[in-house]
Amino acid sequence: MSKLAHLKAEWIKLKRTPVLYLPLFLGILMGAFVFIGHYGDGNSLAVINQNPWRVYFGRGGGIYSIFLLIPFVVLLTGGIVFIERRANAWKYLYTMPLTRGRIYFAKLLILLGLLAMASVLFMLCIIVSAYFLGWFFPEHEFYYYAPQIKRIANYIVHSYIAILGVLGLHYLLSLYFKNVLIPFGIGMLGMVMGFFFVGLDVWFNIYFPYAAPMAAQDFGMFRSTQRAFVGGNWLSNYEMYSLIWFIVTVEIGYLYETRREVV
Amino acid sequence: MNAIQIKNLTYSYSKKKTILNDLSMAVPKGSIYGFLGANGAGKSTTIRTVLGLLKAQKGSIHLLDTRLKDASRSIFKRIGSLIEAPSLYAHLNAVEHLQLLAQYQGVSTKTIAPTLDRVGLLVHQKKPTSAYSTGMKQRLGLAMALLHDPELLILDEPVNGLDPNGITEIRKIILQLQEEGKTILLSSHLLAELERIVSHVGILQDGKLQFEGTLQSLQELKSGQQWIQIRTGDVQHAQTILSNYPNEVVDHNQVKVQISSEDQIPNLIKQVVNANISIYEVQVLKNDLEQLFINLTQQENE
Numbered sequence: 001m002s003k004l005a006h007l008k009a010e011w012i013k014l015k016r017t018p019v020l021y022l023p024l025f026l027g028i029l030m031g032a033f034v035f036i037g038h039y040g041d042g043n044s045l046a047v048i049n050q051n052p053w054r055v056y057f058g059r060g061g062g063i064y065s066i067f068l069l070i071p072f073v074v075l076l077t078g079g080i081v082f083i084e085r086r087a088n089a090w091k092y093l094y095t096m097p098l099t100r101g102r103i104y105f106a107k108l109l110i111l112l113g114l115l116a117m118a119s120v121l122f123m124l125c126i127i128v129s130a131y132f133l134g135w136f137f138p139e140h141e142f143y144y145y146a147p148q149i150k151r152i153a154n155y156i157v158h159s160y161i162a163i164l165g166v167l168g169l170h171y172l173l174s175l176y177f178k179n180v181l182i183p184f185g186i187g188m189l190g191m192v193m194g195f196f197f198v199g200l201d202v203w204f205n206i207y208f209p210y211a212a213p214m215a216a217q218d219f220g221m222f223r224s225t226q227r228a229f230v231g232g233n234w235l236s237n238y239e240m241y242s243l244i245w246f247i248v249t250v251e252i253g254y255l256y257e258t259r260r261e262v263v
Numbered sequence: 264m265n266a267i268q269i270k271n272l273t274y275s276y277s278k279k280k281t282i283l284n285d286l287s288m289a290v291p292k293g294s295i296y297g298f299l300g301a302n303g304a305g306k307s308t309t310i311r312t313v314l315g316l317l318k319a320q321k322g323s324i325h326l327l328d329t330r331l332k333d334a335s336r337s338i339f340k341r342i343g344s345l346i347e348a349p350s351l352y353a354h355l356n357a358v359e360h361l362q363l364l365a366q367y368q369g370v371s372t373k374t375i376a377p378t379l380d381r382v383g384l385l386v387h388q389k390k391p392t393s394a395y396s397t398g399m400k401q402r403l404g405l406a407m408a409l410l411h412d413p414e415l416l417i418l419d420e421p422v423n424g425l426d427p428n429g430i431t432e433i434r435k436i437i438l439q440l441q442e443e444g445k446t447i448l449l450s451s452h453l454l455a456e457l458e459r460i461v462s463h464v465g466i467l468q469d470g471k472l473q474f475e476g477t478l479q480s481l482q483e484l485k486s487g488q489q490w491i492q493i494r495t496g497d498v499q500h501a502q503t504i505l506s507n508y509p510n511e512v513v514d515h516n517q518v519k520v521q522i523s524s525e526d527q528i529p530n531l532i533k534q535v536v537n538a539n540i541s542i543y544e545v546q547v548l549k550n551d552l553e554q555l556f557i558n559l560t561q562q563e564n565e
Contacts, residue, residue: 009366016354083352092350092407095314096367097339262316263276 006106019079023114026072027121031129034060038133051145057152060126062221065159069213073167074187080107081174090262100258119156155217162216165209165245172253198222212242265289266415266446272322274312282308284470290448295441297461298450305470306450310419314344343413347420349404353393357384357403361410368411382406398429416447434460492519494544504538
């Protein structure tokens with residue numbers, strides 16, 4: 001069996017499922033949000049000698065980090081696990097000639113891939129929607145300035161790291177709870193709490209995984225005083241704790257999944 | 264040589280309820296082993312433990328001459344299974360199901376069409392499984408168990424929910440598989456159905472095996488426990504005449520008599536008629552595997 005065979009099998013399962021269309025939906029939704037917001041009120045973009053892409057990306061990124069990234073990851077992790085649960089497929093999957101660990105990590109890789117796909121689609125949709133806006137409002141000068149690809153790519157990498165803690169945690173929760181609504185409820189509650197913790201700038205918000213995507217790249221919306229850089233001024237402490245959450249929850253999930261009895 | 268050898272297996276979900284109680288059984292290679300038991304007897308728990316889905320708390324399991332505890336995952340390349348209702352992804356069709364299994368099992372996708380043809384699903388291969396009937400789903404489950412051409416097939420209630428035609432089709436496939444030299448462990452509570460195809464039988468009750476042996480040995484046991492029922496005008500008198508046979512009164516005009524062979528029936532009737540007792544009806548009671556199963560499990564309860 002090829003080393004990638006089980007990944008291919010996981011990919012086949014996603015055919016025609018909402019999980020596969022979720023990243024595309026997220027990207028289009030983001031592009032549409034930012035476009036409609038500026039279509040109604042574009043004055044803030046029409047500033048002489050100011051690159052409109054900077055403001056446009058900043059607002060798009062802010063909405064993406066604060067309002068959409070957590071629900072997206074919660075739905076994605078829940079959806080991937082729900083595909084198996086609905087088919088009652090664990091009893092069958094775990095009689096295959098490969099270890100439970102390989103199945104567990106194949107799903108995790110698919111999750112990470114779909115999150116990366118969503119990030120890239122978000123970037124593309126933001127760029128397309130900006131050009132579209134520029135077509136209606138040439139005074140914004142989107143066609144005059146080049147898009148700040150490097151800036152948004154940097155943002156995407158950091159927001160990706162900042163959401164990994166939530167992804168690891170929700171992968172574990174989705175495997176543990178049979179009812180798909182429980183992880184979803186926990187995710188929404190976590191998001192609201194994260195919003196308040198970051199907004200109130202409480203000291204412990206750096207340890208709260210749902211706060212990380214909001215605070216790590218907030219485009220000046222929260223101005224968290226807890227944020228500090230570690231590792232050569234590249235990684236923020238929010239991202240570092242998100243990575244720790246990810247590693248710990250993935251390990252717990254692995255131990256749980258490889259030991260549980262399939263009743 | 265046994266394809267499955269279980270020794271002193273114990274499993275319980277909680278301290279209060281033991282599901283498998285020191286269970287030992289052996290499924291000979293090349294056999295169709297009928298695994299019988301009422302609902303809740305522990306058949307599915309046994310099968311899930313054999314497949315490693317549940318961990319044996321005591322005892323040992325050998326699959327294809329390898330101790331399950333020490334076996335690598337590659338042992339499952341030699342085993343196909345269908346546990347109760349098949350695990351189907353409603354959004355995928357039959358070909359896609361077998362494609363993903365081909366990836367897991369490391370077999371060529373060229374085996375997909377012949378496997379679907381074997382279970383009669385080739386014409387429905389592109390239909391989503393959400394549109395399948397129960398019988399079609401069960402046949403696809405069987406195809407999924409067969410795709411990698413396993414030596415040992417473990418089928419838990421494979422004819423559950425099937426109509427008589429569906430049962431006949433599955434039976435034909437199972438018999439063909441035995442002709443190819445495969446070993447099949449077949450659990451069911453449709454006892455009369457198993458009697459038609461199995462070569463060996465194990466009867467499970469409350470997590471313990473009440474009987475294990477060939478179908479022939481079971482039939483021999485069965486023949487020693489045949490009953491006939493006589494409807495007569497004088498039950499009391501008939502019972503006295505037939506006192507040299509084990510008997511019991513069924514109701515005011517019927518008596519049930521146990522015989523060891525059908526050859527005893529004419530003589531028995533002659534005895535009653537010679538005593539001037541009128542006989543209105545003589546009925547050989549159905550005594551198939553199902554009746555024997557009930558007898559065996561009742562004996563244990565008593």
